[in-house]
Amino acid sequence: MEIERINEDTVKFFLSYVDIEERGFTREEVWNNREKSEELFWDMMDEINEQSEFAVEGPLWIQVHAKNDGIEVTVTRALANDGQMIESPFYDEDPSQLFQEQDDGTFEDIEDILKNGLNKENDxxxxxxxxxxxxxxxxxxxxxxxxxxxxxxxxxxxxxxxxxxxxxxxxxxxxxxxxxxxxxxxxxxxxxxxxxxxxxxxxxxxxxxxxxxxxxx
CATH class of the missing domain: 3.30.70.1950 (Alpha-Beta Plaits)
Known part of the structure; x- marks a missing residue:
């Protein structure tokens, strides 16, 4: 898994399908099984917290990009350390396209990865x-x-x-x-x-x- 700390409140990680299988999940489970996708996501967040001290506290903004060889996920804390609400960094995009096609991959229908994210149909x-x-x-x-x-x-x-x-x-x-x-x-x-x-x-x-x-x- 590749982890990139964007700033204090945002982290990005890339997980290849090989990584996913090594962790005991299948590609089909990630895209089609809600409980499995959530389980994988929280496992990743726990690992990210250990490696980059990015603690999950409060609501999150989530953006997922599907690629041919894996998934790229950007996570932003919606509530900053000072208690102020952070505007979604993804507002410039159509909310229905939060899970969107990439130039080097195709989008497959995915269940919500997380409770604390934007609804795909509405803000x-x-x-x-x-x-x-x-x-x-x-x-x-x-x-x-x-x-x-x-x-x-x-x-x-x-x-x-x-x-x-x-x-x-x-x-x-x-x-x-x-x-x-x-x-x-x-x-x-x-x-x-x-x-x-x-x-x-x-x-x-x-x-x-x-x-x-x-x-x-």
């Missing part, structure tokens, strides 16, 4: 936050009504996971920063995927989490 950012107990979720309810976000809540392995999805163009940087500040008081960003929560977790609220908490609690 949506999705993140998951983990709370130690339900009382912590209740404690921020009154402060979350200022933000236009789609929310769902799950119980999984004795913790509570809040999935947040919002339109990056409808929410300015100040709102994004404020929302993350509120959530970070009682929760931590987590890399668990919404698909795992839906399959193995218990749904507490499928939508409008904070409105429903106010209604019932």
């Amino acid at each position: 949506w950012l999705e993140n998951t936050f983990v709370f130690n107990d339900f009382e912590d979720v209740i404690s921020i309810t009154s402060r979350m009504h200022d933000y236009e976000a789609h929310t769902s809540l799950y119980a999984y392995e004795s913790k509570y996971y809040l999935h947040v999805k919002y339109d990056v163009e409808e929410m300015d940087n100040k709102q994004k920063t404020n929302m993350f500040s509120v959530l970070s008081e009682f929760a931590k960003p987590d890399k668990i995927t919404i698909h795992i929560l839906q399959e193995y977790g218990k749904v507490i609220f499928e939508s409008d989490v904070f409105s429903q908490i106010e209604k019932y609690f």
Whole structure:
């Protein structure tokens, strides 16, 4: 695997299909199996953290390029060390082309590699936050009504996971920063995927989490 540190908040890596197979994955799994592609991605991020001290903290911007001999992935932390939201470095491109054809390769349909990235059809950012107990979720309810976000809540392995999805163009940087500040008081960003929560977790609220908490609690 080739790793290039672009700047403090961005890293790029290239993984050949030979590398992928040596790590126990197949090319077909990477492009067509959501869980396998996510597993590979997080394995790579752990290795990158060890080699270049690029810690994954909070939401990420992800761009994947398919090439004949492998995949090239650029990862940017969406939340800087000072807590400010970083604009996507890929905004100049059509969001539907985040996974795009390269001159030396062809694009194959790929499942979302990561929970914390742009939705392929719209400019949506999705993140998951983990709370130690339900009382912590209740404690921020009154402060979350200022933000236009789609929310769902799950119980999984004795913790509570809040999935947040919002339109990056409808929410300015100040709102994004404020929302993350509120959530970070009682929760931590987590890399668990919404698909795992839906399959193995218990749904507490499928939508409008904070409105429903106010209604019932």
